[in-house]
Amino acid sequence: MAKVDAHMIAARARDAGRLGIDTEFMGEGRYRSLLCLVQVAVDDGDGAADVWVLDPLDRDGFDPAPLAELLADPAIEIVLHAGRQDVALLRRVWGTTITNVFDTQIAAGFAGMRAQIGYEGLLSELLGVRLQKSASFTKWDARPLSPEQAEYAREDVLHILQATDALKDRLERSGRLEWAQEECRVLETITDDRDVDAVFERLPRIAGLDGGVRAIARELVAWREETAREQDKPVSSVLQDAALVEIARRKPKSMERLSQIRGLHEGILRRRGKWILDAVERGREQPPIPTTSERSPGPSPKDAPLIALSEALVRAHALSSGLAYELLATRADLQAVVTAVREGLTEPDVRTLRGWRRELVGDELLALLRGERVLCVGDGLRLDVTAR
Known part of the structure; x- marks a missing residue:
């Protein structure tokens, strides 16, 4: 070149x-x-x-x-x-x-x-x-x-x-x-840096485990990230998520106990077994990591029609404004808004309720969910929003 x-x-x-x-x-x-x-x-x-x-x-x-x-x-x-x-x-x-x-x-x-x-x-x-x-x-x-x-x-x-x-x-x-x-x-x-705490919180079923197990899992995540970075390997090739969580749950103290955990083949035990046990021991010495005590209410089966209604409103605005629908809201955004209105919570910090999006559709979405607006079919099968 x-x-x-x-x-x-x-x-x-x-x-x-x-x-x-x-x-x-x-x-x-x-x-x-x-x-x-x-x-x-x-x-x-x-x-x-x-x-x-x-x-x-x-x-x-x-x-x-x-x-x-x-x-x-x-x-x-x-x-x-x-x-x-x-x-x-x-x-x-x-x-x-x-x-x-x-x-x-x-x-x-x-x-x-x-x-x-x-x-x-x-x-x-x-x-x-x-x-x-x-x-x-x-x-x-x-x-x-x-x-x-x-x-x-x-x-x-x-x-x-x-x-x-x-x-x-x-x-x-x-x-x-x-x-x-x-x-x-x-x-x-935007960055491609990997945050240990963010990776830890995304582990499968981690939120339901007790604080001591979570502390061990967090230490295993930190060890796995450092090992993968030093060896320039995908984290999954160092230790799979499911195996990591199971190790944290069982808290093995010996290679024999470690070898009984599903998902750890002979190669991993031979190359990394000692380091895994060391990470488990360090995790035992850490203070427990509690789960969030005040979690937001989860989705309800009753939310589905409200989310569909919300999506119809957003799509109608996107179409009339010449914008891609995905720029205005995601399903997760709509779920957060619906949940907050249902539970009488503070408005969620989602992009649909910020800046120009709020002006274009966010305020009207909130009014619709509070029963202050009505969606109806107008001329040319166009969705119209009217005051109730």
Whole structure:
């Protein structure tokens, strides 16, 4: 792969005020994904873009510092498509922050396109461009890249700036550009760091166990994360969740007792048995971890029709507003709102009740669930909302 001048690319992007960027990575068999390629695009001044394919695996020939600094500059717009993983990877590997993000997939939802539209579909709809997506699932960590891989990587950003211009034109005409930009800012905080406590709380059936068992499970999670990180292996290859919880429940003190636990094959016992027992012992010495004493009431079977009614309201607003429904609410959001109204609780902190979403649909949703609004079928089989 030809050497590139990152300082020159950064200077060009600063002049243009924006940078299109995409990544290729490999996650299989690793603790966290390996950044394999970075593709960048800069306006060429004639309505098209110049593209460079950068090799972050070339430790001697590529210095990411100028581009890392560029990503952190709020004066430069960083354009991506479905960029959650890209942002997390670049933040971690390049040790930078990423600001002023514009994600074309997110923006497309505000422009009346389907939620989570793929890049190929976006270009086809906006620009009439068709891509040759033939190398997506290849070994991006192999060198040298094949001509097919190099062309695939290049195409992933070749038209992204043109697509951004077309999207912004639509959004400005509909008055939704600021909404899209606000939504894109959420990506600036995305990370692929794994929080031990969050992983612990997601363990199966962990909430129903007593505090002492929970303390051991938490220590086993911490040991598993450290081991997987040091050996760059998926956590599941170190110790499966179900086996981890069962170890915490049984609290084995010997290899013999440990070997009786289902899901621990001979290889794991031989390589990791001692470390597992050590983690169990450390967990015994920790104070018990209590479960949350004031849990929110759970879903009720009676909620199903209320959630369906709520979804009908949200979908009607999405359709009339030219927005993807998924931008306004998820089923979990609606369940939280329904539960809070049913139980007379404080409003839940869900996105449907915040910012522009509340103005568009949130207040009306609450009024509907309180019996202050009625949904009815109007002309043309259109759903209408009227005061009761």
